Amino acid sequence: MSFPVGLSRVVEPAGVLPQAAWRLDPRPQLGADEVRIRVERLNLDAASFRQLAEKHGGDGAAVRAEVLEIVGTRGKMHNPVTGSGGMLIGTVDEVGPESPLPVKVGDRVATLVSLTLTPLAITDGLAGWDGRSEQVPAQGHAILFGRSVVAVLPDDMPGELALAVFDVCGAPALTDRVVRGHAANGPVSVAVLGGAGKSGSLALTAARLAGARTVGVVVSEAERDTLTAAGLADEVAIADARNPVAVSSAVAQALGGPATVTVVCVDVPGCEHGAILATANGGTVIFFSMATSFSAAALGAEGLAADVTMLVGNGYVPGHAEFAVDLVRRSPAVRALFEARVAGH
Known part of the structure; x- marks a missing residue:
């Protein structure tokens, strides 16, 4: 039986689902049921951002560095203190031949599943983010599974606004x-x-x-x-x-x-x-x-x-x-x- 829930992306520990994993594999190559998203912006959940901001006394550079460290180490944005992550928006780059998700290449989408279970790689060092807001301009890629949830962005509101709404929908x-x-x-x-x-x-x-x-x-x-x-x-x-x-x-x-x-x-x-x-x-x-x-x-x-x-x-x-x-x-x-x-x- 096939389980389109991302088990092949779990690096450690073996036998758990991606959300519970300590580390995921964010390789860009797709499985048959997966979708790759070209990342435009992350939205850190409020509890996670508050914890990071308070830990670093509002030092945005330190917050940015820790987010990069978390993603680089864990292959996902999964705050080890709060256990939470957030979500993202981006553009569909590639769709696996067996993906059931209702998206196509070129769609601008919001992922409606937590970053704590989404394989993620950041390629720009978050250079466009000052570390002082929940919304994080970013470049990189993310992977969705067959049982992920995703929505095409509405065309009557800016992406940043849609991301904020979808984050708490x-x-x-x-x-x-x-x-x-x-x-x-x-x-x-x-x-x-x-x-x-x-x-x-x-x-x-x-x-x-x-x-x-x-x-x-x-x-x-x-x-x-x-x-x-x-x-x-x-x-x-x-x-x-x-x-x-x-x-x-x-x-x-x-x-x-x-x-x-x-x-x-x-x-x-x-x-x-x-x-x-x-x-x-x-x-x-x-x-x-x-x-x-x-x-x-x-x-x-x-x-x-x-x-x-x-x-x-x-x-x-x-x-x-x-x-x-x-x-x-x-x-x-x-x-x-x-x-x-x-x-x-």
């Missing part, structure tokens, strides 16, 4: 699914921790369009003002997502009680217990942050006697890319937030 799609599932039992309220960020703003928009009452929880007055001006949430509250009592109190005050659904989009550790405490019994917590400790979430829910369903946002829901792009097209406020993020403001 799983969040709004899963939020929509969960909200609509709860709606069968009555009114739904949604709290989004990190509501002013990329995934948070899209999750808020999806929840409101699905009919939920929403509160965006942010950490600062500046983020509160940004989210309030955008009009993406019914309520905006300030609380440190790492402080369980503060989060729970802020959500309860904004919504008149705990949320039916809580979505965690904060890229720092320690947000698990606040999300659980802010969620009503019978409700759902969706963890989208790669900084989440799932043992802390499970044991915290047990310790709080919290009857909540906890979901890992795995980044893939069928149709998620089209869903997220449609949200950005329909909401000028969301598009403005993303454009400001891409511009570094």
Whole structure:
């Protein structure tokens, strides 16, 4: 039986899938089911970029050097501290004769699978990147497998904007699914921790369009003002997502009680217990942050006697890319937030 999941690219340890591997083989020669992408830009996930920036005190040259070291050593962008990577955009260079992916040579595409499982080689030393932003101009190549997920870039938005949207497109799609599932039992309220960020703003928009009452929880007055001006949430509250009592109190005050659904989009550790405490019994917590400790979430829910369903946002829901792009097209406020993020403001 053939398994089009990239097993032939695993160098070490033997017997694991590419995501779990320590090192991959990024050779440009293709297997029958593979696709080679000429890389234009990487998008480091928020947790990984934050960890690298904090480690090096904002020294962009040091961040750039470490990203190059990780890719050179591991054959992929897989941050060994956070365990996360990101995604990329580029142009299809070659398509293997047995590839099932819906792309052809010359298509500009976004990879909708993590860089932690994508064989990657960088050839320009990241000379066009100052190490101070999540988006990384780059030259090189990447390999997709038969079971990878890829989307052709929309022609009505710049590549940098599309990359930022695709990077978090799983969040709004899963939020929509969960909200609509709860709606069968009555009114739904949604709290989004990190509501002013990329995934948070899209999750808020999806929840409101699905009919939920929403509160965006942010950490600062500046983020509160940004989210309030955008009009993406019914309520905006300030609380440190790492402080369980503060989060729970802020959500309860904004919504008149705990949320039916809580979505965690904060890229720092320690947000698990606040999300659980802010969620009503019978409700759902969706963890989208790669900084989440799932043992802390499970044991915290047990310790709080919290009857909540906890979901890992795995980044893939069928149709998620089209869903997220449609949200950005329909909401000028969301598009403005993303454009400001891409511009570094």
